[in-house]
Amino acid sequence: MIRLLQIEWLKLRYYRPFWIMLGMYTTCVILVCSSVMFFFEYIKSKGADFNGVDPTMIPFYDYPDVWQNLTYLASFLKVILAFIVIISIANENSYRTLRQNVIDGLSFTDFLKSKLIFIVVLALGATMLLWLNGLVMASIYSHVHGVEYMFQSTSFLAAYFLGLITYLTFAMMLTFLVPKAGLIIVGLFLYTLFFEPMLSTFIQYYEGTWDWLRPVPTYFPIMSIYYLIPIPFPRYFFMEIQHYILIKEVLIVVAWLVFNVFMSYLLLKKKDW
């Protein structure tokens, strides 16, 4: 276990694009998650008022809502983390080092494990980053303070972590299937942000759809992760929202996680490298 982590660390440590992309992701998360109040001030200055409510009065960073708000927001940036995973795996194919690693005595299972450990560490780091970001922002803007709030409603962070791992294993599985970094990066980007959301919206809201088909998108590989953390913003317009995580949705995501890992395993085992 330690050995596999060590191997992965040696490979990435000197790979500058990895650190640059990691830096870009961190910057993006901090920028997006810290600038919501500035954004509210901006739209206020443009004359926006939400049914008479001053946008800057929205308690976006208040405990415990901050966790659902931030995890929802930051999960749109996970595609950047996926790029890191895709590049790290596609490189092993184009340098033919996956093959060399196996020749040198790493089993395919060990190789998969080393990439899984990498994904878990990456997701853990991203979750920690968001948690720290949330703590800082809440300490500035929250109307309530106290250690007990820091860990309240953190199930959203756990869900965020689960969503990240599942998404990253999905990216890994695709890269094992077609080890071409460029193709998978563009494909995954479009699929995540356009194709699946558009298809889902069509299925759910088009009048002519059969009724039995409408709930199907909640089982899609990307949409299931999206539904894990329900959209929080309508609550600021006095609407009822789902402010907890449904076990059923967790189970769907876990099923995808298992599928992604198992498919990766099969691809590694069956293909000639």
Next chain:
Amino acid sequence: MILRTHKLTKHYRRTKALDQLDLEIDRGMVFGLLGPNGSGKTTTLGLLLGVLKPTSGYFEWFGKTPTADARKRVGAILESPCFYPYMTAMQNLAVVSTIKECSMSRREEVLEIVGLFDRRNDPFRTYSLGMKQRLAIASALLAEPDALILDEPTNGLDPQGIVEIRHLIRYIASMGKTIILASHLLDEVQKICTDFCVLRNGEKLYQGSVVDALNEDIRFEIASQDLLQLAAIARDFQSATVIEHEKDRLVVSVAQGVTTADLNAYLIDRGVIVTLLKERKGSLEQQFLNILAEDD
């Protein structure tokens, strides 16, 4: 027994890359795997190293069903050297040491052996082809392996590089290591190997020791004042089979067991005074062509 294969077969869609290969390689052998391009050499090694999956048949390393751990005891390079281009020799070997679970301190030692010590902290991508090849050999030596697999180790090298690698392989062989060497450079195999087999279109045509193969094909070089007359007389020698004219001499191929003395006696008997008479050791190249020709 280091390695044994049993009816090892690999098909790619319709082509048979390897067909029912049986091989046995003992400890201490320097084994040459010969064959024209596309004859199944690299496929064989890919199967033995676990990166290709056999269609049928099986093989054993060290008398056991192969595992990833068994591969740690084998040093191997397959086709071109594969390393992380952005890492230095030392960093690349650190990855290999961690995989093979051997000591990091061996790295300097193997880099000394292949003569890359001075460049150990330069990135792999700045290396010449010969240096990359030498790093691959260093990496194969890292875990003090019991067996070494080298696939075309002198491919793309300049004459000096070829000599260096050949010396290196001989040196490694002298340490008592078993070596499997795939090559289409017959001269190389003849100089280094103790045993060899010939593959073509995925089938094994021949297996034997290099010494035996060379002894099967003994030739004499002879010359006299009148080469034409000599050729006519030599043609009638009991078992002379092939006669070739080279620019100032004749090359006579004879059956096994015939000595220079026999030939000399015959020529004296016919009143020919030779200006040159010497035995020429057969070449693996000739044997190789004979083996391929016999099969046609």
